[in-house]
Every structure is written in C-alpha cells, then in structure tokens.
Amino acid sequence: MSDQPPAASGPASDPGSEQPERPSRYNRSFGGLLGAMVVTVVFVGGYVGFRALTRDQPEIVEKVDYIAAVGELQSADVQVVYPCSIPEGWRASSTAFKRGEPPRWGIGFVTDDDEFVGIRQEATGVDDLLDTYVDEQPVHGDEVSLPNDLGVETWDTWSDSGGDLAWSAELGPPFEGQTLLIYGSASAAQQEALIAELTAGPVADC
Numbered sequence: 175m176s177d178q179p180p181a182a183s184g185p186a187s188d189p190g191s192e193q194p195e196r197p198s199r200y201n202r203s204f205g206g207l208l209g210a211m212v213v214t215v216v217f218v219g220g221y222v223g224f225r226a227l228t229r230d231q232p233e234i235v236e237k238v239d240y241i242a243a244v245g246e247l248q249s250a251d252v253q254v255v256y257p258c259s260i261p262e263g264w265r266a267s268s269t270a271f272k273r274g275e276p277p278r279w280g281i282g283f284v285t286d287d288d289e290f291v292g293i294r295q296e297a298t299g300v301d302d303l304l305d306t307y308v309d310e311q312p313v314h315g316d317e318v319s320l321p322n323d324l325g326v327e328t329w330d331t332w333s334d335s336g337g338d339l340a341w342s343a344e345l346g347p348p349f350e351g352q353t354l355l356i357y358g359s360a361s362a363a364q365q366e367a368l369i370a371e372l373t374a375g376p377v378a379d380c
Contacts (some may be wrong), residue, residue, distance in 0.1 A: 175304070204322075214297065233296070240266040240281050241320065245377045254279040255295050255345070255354055257371035258380035261286065276352055283358075291365055292359040293372075295349070300330070300342045303355045306344070309334035320366055323359070323373040339365060 236308075244256045260266070263286025270280040279295045294303060304312050315331035318341075325346050332340040340357035354372075356365055373380070 187351075196319065238266045238269055240269050241377055241380065243269045243271075248377060252277060253348060253374055255349070255372055255374050256377075257279060257368055257372050258375075259371055260324075261367060262343060276349070285360050285364055289358065289360040289364070290367055291356065291360045293368075294355040294357070295345075295352055296355075297352045300344075300353050300355070303331060303342065303353055304340065307355060308332060308338060308340045308357050312340065320369050323375070324354070324367075324368055329369070331336075341365060 175294050178335065205304045208222040210356075240256060244254060247254055260283060263285050266281060267284045267290075268280075268282035269368055270282075271277070272278040273298075279293075281293045283293075285291065294307060295297045296303060299374060309332075313335050314365075315333060317328050320329055320341075324343075326343040329343045332342065336359075337356065338359050339362055340355060342353060342355050345352045345354050358365065358370055
C-alpha cells in the first residue's frame with residue numbers, strides 16, 4: 175500500500191514540497207509554517223521495501239511531532255483531522271500538507287509491531303484515493319459504524335490482495351466535500367482504535 179499511485183507508485187506524495195503563492199486568507203507565512211511543521215514524508219512503499227531488506231536489523235523510523243504540526247495549522251485557521259492520542263508504542267512517522275481550497279492533509283504512523291497506518295483528508299473522490307493509496311481494484315467490504323468524534327455515522331471498508339485494509343467516509347461540516355481515508359497494513363483492531371481517537375478539535379483539548 176502506498177502514499178503514491180501503485181507501481182507508478184509510491185505512503186504519501188510530498189505535498190509539502192510545493193510552494194505556490196501564499197493565499198491571502200492565511201495570516202501567517204506558510205514558509206515559516208511549513209518550516210515549523212518539519213514536514214517529513216515517509217513513503218510507505220519505500221518503508222515496506224526497507225523492511226524487506228533490513229528485517230533482521232534494527233529499524234530506525236523518523237518520529238514526527240504531529241500534534242505540533244496540527245497546532246501550527248490551527249493557528250493559521252486551517253482545520254484538519256487528527257488523533258488526539260495514539261496507542262503506546264506507536265510513533266508518527268510523517269505529515270503531509272498541501273495548500274488549497276480545501277488543503278490536502280495526511281499523517282503516517284508506525285505501530286508498535288512495525289505496521290503502517292495512514293490518514294488522508296482530501297477533497298477527492300474515494301475511488302481516486304483508494305487508487306492512489308490502497309489498490310487499483312480494492313474489494314469493498316461491509317459498511318460499519320465506529321465510535322468517533324467527527325460525527326461520521328458510517329464507514330465503508332476496503333481490502334486489497336496484499337492484506338491491507340482501509341476505511342473511508344465522507345466528512346460533514348466544516349469539511350463538506352472532503353473524504354477521509356484510513357488505510358494501511360496494520361490490523362483492523364489497530365486501525366479502528368485510531369479512528370476512535372480522531373478529532374478536529376483544538377489541540378489544547380487533547
């Protein structure tokens with residue numbers, strides 16, 4: 175599973191690398207904002223390949239302060255979905271942000287057993303998100319109801335031939351028109367635990 179299109183593929187493309195003109199509605203410098211965020215994008219495909227080559231060696235995974243990144247975005251009046259907390263032993267390995275109306279946002283996590291879970295929030299159809307981050311032909315599973323702080327009542331479930339899983343939902347206010355995708359090689363229980371922690375509230379409340 176990849177943050178870039180499979181084969182022509184790559185977990186998240188590096189939206190932070192693009193630096194278009196700053197939109198007038200933001201009060202802070204996005205150059206400084208993105209610098210403060212220390213946007214570090216870890217490609218899932220590269221990570222999986224790294225695991226395969228170094229399975230018998232200690233793995234070094236970059237740890238990112240995603241809460242600080244969310245706080246910087248909130249201070250610039252940009253709202254994004256994120257987990258208030260993550261299970262013990264997990265670490266955030268990447269954040270990805272691309273300015274726009276609305277912007278694109280993502281976080282990557284590595285679990286305590288070295289599996290991957292990604293979050294993508296975009297004004298993009300679910301089929302395109304699945305094609306980019308999961309599989310060109312994912313299997314659509316059951317609709318499920320999971321506890322969350324986002325007001326999402328129903329999630330669609332997906333899987334691919336490699337055993338990766340995904341959950342998708344259409345977001346309500348203030349994210350109308352945006353799709354949320356949770357995906358990765360982590361177990362269903364691990365990804366559902368992450369979904370239960372999702373919020374769009376102030377980081378100060380976490």
